[in-house]
C-alpha cells in the first residue's frame with residue numbers, strides 16, 4: 001500500500017509528460033499535413049514537366065518526388081536568387097514566397113518516388129566508381145546509398161530515376177562549380193577529378209537504379 005501511494009505521483013507525472021509529448025508530436029504532424037496540402041495546391045503548375053506527384057517520365061525533367069524537403073527548398077531558393085542557373089526553373093521559382101517554397105518542398109518530399117523507366121544497360125566502370133570510388137574520388141554510395149535512395153535526414157538527394165543526360169549535366173555543372181547554392185560545395189571535391197568518360201559511365205549506372 002505504502003509503495004503504491006508513493007509511486008502514484010511519479011506515475012502521474014510520467015503520464016502527463018507522455019500526453020504532452022504526444023500532443024506536441026500530433027501538433028507537428030498537423031502542421032506538416034497543412035504544409036503538404038498547401039504545397040499540393042501551389043505545385044499544380046509543376047506537374048506539366050515534373051509529372052504526377054513529381055515522378056517524371058521525360059528525361060529532360062528530373063523526378064523530384066521523395067527528395068529531402070531541405071534539398072528541394074534550397075534548390076528552389078537557389079533558382080529564385082540565381083545561384084543555380086536555369087532559364088526554365090528561375091522563371092518557375094521567381095514568384096514563389098519562402099512559405100510557398102517550404103510547402104511545395106514538404107509536399108514533394110512526402111510523395112513516393114517511382115522509377116518509371118529504369119535503363120537495362122548500365123556501365124561496369126560506372127558501377128565500380130559509384131560503389132567503390134577510386135583514388136581521389138569518394139564512393140557515391142557513401143552518401144547517396146547503394147540503391148540510390150539518398151538520405152532524407154542528412155539531406156542527400158536520391159539518384160533513382162534521374163536520366164543519364166540530367167545526371168551528367170549536373171556532374172559537369174558541379175565540376176566547373178557552375179551549380180551553386182544548397183550544399184553544392186559538398187559535391188565539388190567529389191567530382192573535381194572525374195573525366196567526361198567517367199561522368200557518362202556514372203550517369204549510365206545511376207539510370208539502372210529501380
Ligand code: HEC
Nearest residue numbers: 045046048049060061062064072075076086088089092104
Ligand atoms: C516547363 C517545365 C518545368 C516546369 C513547369 C517546372 N520545372 Fe522544375 N525543372 C525543370 C527543368 C528543365 C529542371 C532541370 C534544371 C536544371 O538542370 O537545373 C528542373 C529542376 C527542378 C528542381 C531541381 C531538381 C533536382 O533534382 O535538383 C526542382 C526542385 C524543381 N524543378 C521544382 C519545380 C517546381 C516546384 C515547379 C513548380 C512551381 C517546377 N519545378 C516547374 C522544368 C520545369
Ligand code: HEC
Nearest residue numbers: 138139140143156157167170181182183184186187190202
Ligand atoms: C559526402 C557526401 C556525398 C558524396 C560522397 C557524393 N555526393 Fe552527390 N550530392 C551530395 C549532396 C549534399 C548533394 C546536394 C548538393 C546541392 O545542394 O546542390 C549531392 C548532389 C548530387 C547530384 C545532383 C542531384 C540532383 O537531383 O540534381 C548528383 C547527380 C550527385 N550528387 C551524384 C553523385 C555522384 C555520381 C557521386 C560519386 C562520384 C556523389 N554524388 C558523391 C552529397 C554527396
